[in-house]
Amino acid sequence: xxxxxxxxxxxxxxxxxDTAYHFVKAALDKGHExxxxxxxxxxxxxxxxxxxxxQDERHIQQNWTALAQEKGIDLVVxxxxxxxRGLLDENEAKRQGKDSNNIAEGFRISGLGxxxxxxxxxxxxxxxxx
Amino acid sequence: MxxxxxxxxxxxxxxxxxxxxxxxxxxxxxxxxxxxxxSMAFLDDGVFQLTKGQxxxxxxxxxxxxxxxxxxxxxxxxxxxxxxxxxxxxxxPDDLQEITYEDEDDDWEEKPSIRIVSRxxxxxxxxxxxxxxxx
Numbered sequence: 303x304x305x306x307x308x309x310x311x312x313x314x315x316x317x318x319x320d321t322a323y324h325f326v327k328a329a330l331d332k333g334h335e336x337x338x339x340x341x342x343x344x345x346x347x348x349x350x351x352x353x354x355x356x357q358d359e360r361h362i363q364q365n366w367t368a369l370a371q372e373k374g375i376d377l378v379v380x381x382x383x384x385x386x387r388g389l390l391d392e393n394e395a396k397r398q399g400k401d402s403n404n405i406a407e408g409f410r411i412s413g414l415g416x417x418x419x420x421x422x423x424x425x426x427x428x429x430x431x432x
Numbered sequence: 433m434x435x436x437x438x439x440x441x442x443x444x445x446x447x448x449x450x451x452x453x454x455x456x457x458x459x460x461x462x463x464x465x466x467x468x469x470x471s472m473a474f475l476d477d478g479v480f481q482l483t484k485g486q487x488x489x490x491x492x493x494x495x496x497x498x499x500x501x502x503x504x505x506x507x508x509x510x511x512x513x514x515x516x517x518x519x520x521x522x523x524x525p526d527d528l529q530e531i532t533y534e535d536e537d538d539d540w541e542e543k544p545s546i547r548i549v550s551r552x553x554x555x556x557x558x559x560x561x562x563x564x565x566x567x
Contacts, residue, residue, distance in 0.1 A: 310567075341450065342455065342459075343455055344450065368536075382455075382458060383455060386451075411455070412460065414458065414459050414462040414463070415462055415463075415465070415466070416441075417463075417565075418459070418462065418466045418468070419458060419466070420461040421437065421563040421565070422435060422437055422441060422466065422468065422563075427563050427564070429565065429567070430567055431566075
């Protein structure tokens with residue numbers, strides 16, 4: 303089955319990003335496809351590469367980046383939600399006249415259309431949030 | 433993308449206090465361009481999103497409630513509001529703002545977009561969807 307996944311709560315504050323990660327891994331292990339994960343609301347905060355959790359804790363962003371690179375998953379961060387929360391890729395930082403960018407490898411910033419498209423193209427859409 | 437799916441946007445939270453309601457509406461507006469069969473559901477505190485006379489001046493947050501009245505122009509014409517959720521909050525249909533659309537299949541007659549449904553009917557509406565996005 304082709305699954306679309308949405309993460310809509312922030313990392314560490316909420317379990318959504320962890321549960322979605324375990325869900326995607328389990329689904330892939332079972333032979334399902336997960337072509338894309340969409341990050342929305344505070345879920346966009348997963349994509350910052352500047353997160354430095356204590357060493358004995360899981361690194362949520364790095365987990366996602368590694369999984370995406372290993373399995374070829376498209377990690378999409380909503381641009382409108384990201385801009386509100388100070389998450390910019392190189393292009394956006396330049397366009398907005400900001401001195402830095404912070405999107406981690408494996409993630410890309412794009413529009414909400416990617417969420418709708420995922421809903422159309424997958425068999426099930428699974429949301430992780432409140 | 434010729435396939436048409438039934439999309440339901442479920443709104444459960446109050447319009448202010450958290451960003452869910454606003455960012456839900458943003459998805460609906462963007463999603464309209466994809467020409468899917470779109471419905472919106474309002475239940476729990478989500479029914480407050482549609483109340484009339486909202487004034488956010490004192491909290492310094494943008495009042496986005498007028499945007500709901502533009503949904504008809506985006507061909508989003510089915511706004512299901514759960515009766516029990518209204519009643520539990522001391523609200524009734526008259527407390528909601530008037531939201532209409534022009535029905536192209538009926539000589540562009542102006543019709544109400546808000547449809548008050550029971551909890552049981554809401555369950556059936558949800559079961560009937562292909563994609564449910566919950567906010």
